[in-house]
Amino acid sequence: MRASLLQIAVDEGESVDARRRRAASLVREQAGADLVVLPELWTTGAFSFESFGAEAEPLEGPTYEVMAKAASDAGVWLHAGSIPERDPDGPLYNTSLVFSPDGELAAAYRKIHRFGFDKGEAVLMGAGSELVTVRLPEITIGLATCYDLRFPELFRGLVDAGAEAVVLPAGWPERRRSHWTLLARARAVEDQMFVLACGTAGTHAGVAQAGYSVVVDPWGEVLAEAGGGEEVLTVEFDPAKVGTTRGQFPVLKDRVLGVERPRR
Template sequence: MRAALLQIAVRPDETVTARRTRAAALVREQHAADLVILPELWTVGAFSFDAFHDHAEPLDGPTAHAMSRAAASARVWLHAGSIIERGPDGTLYNTSLVFAPDGAPQRRYRKIHRFGFDRGEAALLARGEETVTVALGDGGPTAGLATCYDLRFPEQFRALVDAGAEMFLVPAGWPAARRAHWSLLARARAVESQAYVLACGTAGTHAGVEQAGHSVVVDPWGEVVAEAGSGEETLVVDLDPALVTRTRADFPTLRDRVLGVPAPR
């Protein structure tokens, strides 16, 4: 399986419409890939809180339409990063969208862990309620969906493993100030779950917050397969989904999990 992570910048001098057009063109160029991933909130910027309301859109809005057409043009599975979704009742969510190679929408995931400690995203957006997986084609690997800050919460990834996940797709708008955590947590989630982690971040700045970039692909042993730099970049990597099965058979730590460990007295 060939995956392409599109580490794009959210440029302050670029309109949302222009960036949407540019991202769609980048997706269409990835016709040699099987899977393409975009970052979190690349339409507006993960820290551009003042723009969230004005640029919120429904699940069938302009970003979904553009990404559906791009996926169909390239014939790829597309994780289109996330958008600010305006739900039917007006509630806002940080929502990821996944499209099949024919352009059909397959899954949507509303981010469960919102960053901000009662400010920013945590104050403006509602929390998602469900973990989500998607099978990438007949006989293809099962991917678990998570977004940015979710990476700090291993319980979510354990739930995804229990639901059959063999890889995790993690779009992000991770700040440069905590880039060391980004790399460490991506490797930790891979090792403890014996799964691939494909973590796609943004370049540039969001509302003055410098982004970490350094999109990364980690294999089930925790080895970094490929890593981007800090600027705009397309990271292309070939994966072996069977490595997950072999790793879990050769070193069966998941079998030894003890659930329901009693609390200390």
């Protein structure tokens, strides 16, 4: 299976429409890949909080239309990163979109864990409430977004839902880049799955981005890693390695569930 992670920069001098067109062109260039991935909130910038409201769009808005056509043109499964979604009956959401090779929407995931500690995304966006998986011909992927990476229980839930890989778009800050790689490897090891984590380059609202998109296998080995700038990271991997790893080292079978907390 071949995956391409599109680590693009969010340049404040580039309009959202121009960035949509550029991203769509990059997607089309990946024709022949099985899966293409874009980062989190690449239309606005993950830390450009003041633009979330102005640039928010309905689920089937302009980004949906452009990305659906790009997926169809390239004939790829496309995780189109996430957008600020405006729900007509509710708040904004940080919502990921996945398209099939015929341009149909296969899944949408509203980010569950919002970053900001009572400011920024944490107060401007609503929280998702559903775990989402998508069955590709070769593998079942689970969906997570950026800050979700710090919450292992979400990944265990995706394992229980049948995920063999997690695709995670992000706008991860450079100052915590060491956590990015560490946590991606940890989630891969503890859940015996592939982790495909696609970040952004450049600077969002003064916050330098980590870049360093990474693909990790079920043993925690880094199969491919980008640098800090704009880059297309392409990697080939064998989805069967999930089953092989879980068979050789069946740690997931030893999980003990429902343990009561000690009384105090």
